[in-house]
Amino acid sequence: MPEVNPSPERFDVVARQFRAMRGVLLAWFRRRVPDPSEAEDLLQESFLRVTQRTDGEAIQQFENYLYRTAQSVLADRNRRRGVRAAEAQMALEPDRYDADQVDALRELLAKEKLRRVEAVLMTLPERTRAIFILRRIEGLRYGEIAARFSISVSAVEKHMARAIEHLLRNGGDPA
Structure with a gap:
């Protein structure tokens, strides 16, 4: 279960590691989404998820964990977009329309x-x-x-x- 408020020490360690990877991860997102501001948003969402993680394994394998988290954030974004696109389309249902x-x-x-x-x-x-x-x-x-x-x-x-x-x-x- 994710922590709502991670400890300050843990936050500092993760923040330091995240800052070291920030540029590389931002470039990774920019290659996958057309809008640079959206890439920034996805980067922040990744940071938030990483800081809410409670087990120590994430910090020991930080780079791998960060990329897995980034992939998850991107997949969630794509799923949300797919749902919105499906909702935006009006289906002609034969039983509703003559x-x-x-x-x-x-x-x-x-x-x-x-x-x-x-x-x-x-x-x-x-x-x-x-x-x-x-x-x-x-x-x-x-x-x-x-x-x-x-x-x-x-x-x-x-x-x-x-x-x-x-x-x-x-x-x-x-x-």
């Missing part, structure tokens, strides 16, 4: 997305819009489109790139 409601919602969302894309497409230059529609809606190849407009395939590619960039920038989905 299949017709789900289909109607999907249809409504698809129509709304189409209206957004149409509105953004209308702001494109006419040729760029026509090229985008021929490629994405009608499925023509770049060579076929180039022949229709008497332009190079490279020019068709540039029109497509402009259209996609414009859609992404203005809230349309080019998919």
Whole structure:
């Protein structure tokens, strides 16, 4: 059972050993988490756990014990993140939702997305819009489109790139 208040002597010994390992352990955490401040938090959590340990073996094998503790702290962090991610997702449970409601919602969302894309497409230059529609809606190849407009395939590619960039920038989905 962990101590709530370790003795001052024990705390001093662990603190000295921890300070000697601090830089190495911080670098170890920074290689495993993207946020430097989170690495600092994990380092502090490791120190807290080590100071609350009661058996003398931890101090005799301090470096090994510290890395095992750090791995445990990191695993706990990853578990907590996994739980949060699972809670953030809303599952569509068949018994809670009528299949017709789900289909109607999907249809409504698809129509709304189409209206957004149409509105953004209308702001494109006419040729760029026509090229985008021929490629994405009608499925023509770049060579076929180039022949229709008497332009190079490279020019068709540039029109497509402009259209996609414009859609992404203005809230349309080019998919």
